[in-house]
Amino acid sequence: MPTPARLHVAHALHEVFGEGGRVPDIWDRDLGEDAHLAQALLGLCLRRWGRLQAWVKPKLKDPDRGVPLGTRVALAVGLAQLAWLPGVSDHAAVNEAVELAANRELGFVPHKGLVNALLRRAAKDRAALAAELDALPATLDRSPAAERALTAALAPHAVEAGGLETLWTQLQQPPRLAFRRLKGEVPEGLIPDADLADCLRLEEGAPFPRPWLEAAGGMVQDRSSQALLAYAWGRPVTRILDxxxxxxxxxxxxxxxxxxxxxxxLEVHPRRVARLRQTLQQRGIEAQVIQADAAEWLEQPGDAFDLILLDAPCSGSGTMQKHPEWPWLAHDDLPRLTGIQRRLLSAAANRLAPGGLLIYAVCSWLPEEGVAHRDWLAEAHPDLRPARVWPAAMGAVGDGQEGATATFRPHPLRWEGEGFQGFAVERR
Ligand SMILES: C[S@@+](CC[C@H](N)C(=O)[O-])C[C@H]1O[C@@H](n2cnc3c(N)ncnc32)[C@H](O)[C@@H]1O
Structure with a gap:
């Protein structure tokens, strides 16, 4: 039997490439110390999937015949360890991948011999394997969806030639976490972010602050989310809707x-409502949590809000660094998502109090999920006007006036954080 780490990685790869599903957040929960190996291995397989497949293809007897997913998964798992994880022995990398190939659920039993032969040959010179794989073009690892998202990320900004390659290279590094203090002392090893007030970073080599997080002393929160919520707003706020x-x-x-x-x-999915309730309770946050479709709920008659945050469901194109499976997902639901976003936005705009602030945000670079809605809202709602609540540096060229911007779209090459797009409007 392959070790749990390799089995987990193989399951996750089947989920992505077989089912078109995302890797669940807690996919490695039960792995204990093996979680590091599993995370590194899955990251490599997903980030370099295209080149791993391209390396295998010409070595097959009939390269044009489709290769079963079980074979491709076993080979990717074996090759990635041989090429890029020097701490894993030849024996472990090859034998466990062969066992994966022989697994009826995750492998493809008739190709056990093929997997064994290819990996044994590759193991004879691991440095040459790594060099060969590294020399393959990076474009192999970028799906058309990824290419489109990167182009969209850079389009509003002044970017030199080669910007797309630079951004892609950046996105291949596992993200560095950012934290925010909630109460009490900050543990050793967490230091203030140089550019963002209230944001904390982990010093090089410092232990992950698990006890502090579990005791609700702080939370993990991406820098872009923190910057989005650092809006400048001086008017009184008594009723807020998230x-x-x-x-x-x-x-x-x-x-x-x-x-x-x-x-x-508000939250529509029952399981996520339960998680939301639990999180807020642990942190001692008082809020009225309601399970509802926000559009339906907002379309009912009710009181107006001084501040509405609409952190809408989206394609997640800005989360590719954290979710390296993103380039390989189908992304055929964009029209459905943009329809939902527009309905949510329209319903939220109608429940904004005079003088109130509405912030819309998505963790996506695609303009149809962000600035296109901003422009549509401006036409549909002349009673709203842009609210310049962020420093101009958080916007793109031309967004800022008088040092501030109403459009939030940090420069993807100069800002470390998830790809985000947002805008703020106020009711006249
Ligand atoms: C981008 S996430 C929000 C993240 C959250 N604001 C945070 O910072 O922790 C979007 C959330 O909206 C929920 N959602 C999707 N459609 C919805 C709807 N029609 N009404 C309410 N919630 C919805 C999703 O289940 C998801 O939990």
């Missing part, structure tokens, strides 16, 4: 920023 709230990171920040305001948090 329209798409789970898992509750931004709800928490809203509560910290506006103590004393009443906070309503």
């Amino acid at each position: 329209a798409c709230a789970a898992p509750g990171g931004k709800t928490t920040t809203l509560a910290l920023r506006h103590p004393g305001a009443s906070l309503t948090a």
Whole structure:
């Protein structure tokens, strides 16, 4: 039997390439110390899937015949270890991949011999294997969806030639986590971010602050989310709505920023509602949590809000660094998503109090999920006007006026954080 780490990686690869599904957040929960190996291996297989397949193809007897997914998974797992994980022995890398190939559920039994032969040959000179794989063009690892998202990320910014390659290279590095303090002392090893107030980073070599997070002393929150919620807004805020709230990171920040305001948090998926409730309770955040489709809920008659955050469901194109499976997913639901975003936005705009602030955001670079909605809203709602609540540096060329911007789209090459797009409007 392959070790649990390799089995988990193989399951995750089948989920992505067989089912078109995402890698679940807690896919490695039960792995204990093996989680590091599994994370590294899965990251390599996903980030270099294209070149791993391209390396295998010419070595097959009939390269034009389709190769079963079980064979491709076993070979990718074996080759990635041989090429890029020098701490794994030849024996472990080859034998476990062959066992994967022989696994009826995850492999393809008739190709056990083929997998064995290819990996044994590759193991004879691991440095040459790595050099050969590294020399293959990076474009092999970029799906058309990834190419499109990168192009969209750079389009609004002044970027020199080669920017797309630079961005892609950046996205291949595992992301560096950012944290935010909620209460009490900050543990050793966490230091203030140089450019973002309240943001904390882990010093090189410092232990992961698990006990602090478990005791709700702080939370993990991406830099882009933190910068988005660092909006400058001086008007009184007494009623807040977080329209798409789970898992509750931004709800928490809203509560910290506006103590004393009443906070309503909506979420449509029952399991995510449960997680949201639990998170807020652990952190001592008071909010009225309601399970509802936010558009339907907002379309009912009800009181208006002084501040609405609409962190809408989206394609997640800006999360490729954290989710290296993103380039390989189908992405055929964009029209459905943009329809939902527009309906949510329209419903939220109608429940904004006079003088109130509406912030819309998505973790995506695609213009149809962001600035296109901004322009549409401006036409549909002359009663709203842009609210310049972020420093101009958080926008693209031409977004800023008087040092501030109403459009949030940090430069993907100069800003470390998830790809985000947002805008802010206020009711006249
Ligand atoms: C981008 S996530 C929100 C992340 C959250 N704001 C945070 O910072 O922790 C979008 C959330 O909206 C939820 N959602 C999707 N469609 C919705 C709808 N129609 N009404 C309410 N929530 C929805 C999703 O289940 C998901 O939890």
